[in-house]
Amino acid sequence: MANQTNVELFTHGLVRVLKEQWKVDVWLKSGHTNDDDEIIAAHKIILAARSKVFATMFESDKIKSWIVEETITLSDLKHDELEVFVEFCYAGESMPPEKLKKHAMSLYRAADKYEIPYLRDLCRNQIMSSINASNAFEILELSRVPLDETLRDFANNYIAFQSSVGFTLDRFRTFKDRDK
Numbered sequence: 001m002a003n004q005t006n007v008e009l010f011t012h013g014l015v016r017v018l019k020e021q022w023k024v025d026v027w028l029k030s031g032h033t034n035d036d037d038e039i040i041a042a043h044k045i046i047l048a049a050r051s052k053v054f055a056t057m058f059e060s061d062k063i064k065s066w067i068v069e070e071t072i073t074l075s076d077l078k079h080d081e082l083e084v085f086v087e088f089c090y091a092g093e094s095m096p097p098e099k100l101k102k103h104a105m106s107l108y109r110a111a112d113k114y115e116i117p118y119l120r121d122l123c124r125n126q127i128m129s130s131i132n133a134s135n136a137f138e139i140l141e142l143s144r145v146p147l148d149e150t151l152r153d154f155a156n157n158y159i160a161f162q163s164s165v166g167f168t169l170d171r172f173r174t175f176k177d178r179d180k
């Protein structure tokens with residue numbers, strides 16, 4: 001094993017604490033599983049430091065009255081998405097980019113819901129770099145909640161450009177008809 005630099009040791013320290021499950025005090029579960037083997041151990045202090053929603057949740061009297069071993073279900077994330085979400089909370093931008101790329105859309109939604117603007121920004125950039133004819137309308141729809149003008153304008157411009165070079169308008173009509 002190669003020696004790690006001081007920077008690598010520093011930036012991966014929190015990830016190591018997560019992987020070793022050192023002094024964990026909260027467990028996270030995907031809403032898409034009933035398997036207790038898929039519970040992810042974490043630390044309230046890290047989640048609260050990264051997310052205003054988690055901070056508020058952990059400060060509330062309801063949460064404080066729970067027993068020490070708390071399990072929180074994040075119903076909107078699949079297990080693999082939840083793993084990446086938690087890893088991001090610990091690793092930040094030192095997380096492997098392929099993980100962010102694979103789950104960018106679901107992480108974008110989670111970043112909005114749990115108020116992690118930096119993750120939302122990284123996901124937006126990833127989503128914009130991966131736009132194509134097959135996902136442009138999905139990205140346009142994603143930009144609506146939350147209203148993300150940057151992402152919306154990017155998707156609209158992409159669709160307009162593709163339309164000018166023969167992109168089919170059938171998907172656009174279908175998309176527009178849903179709003180009626």
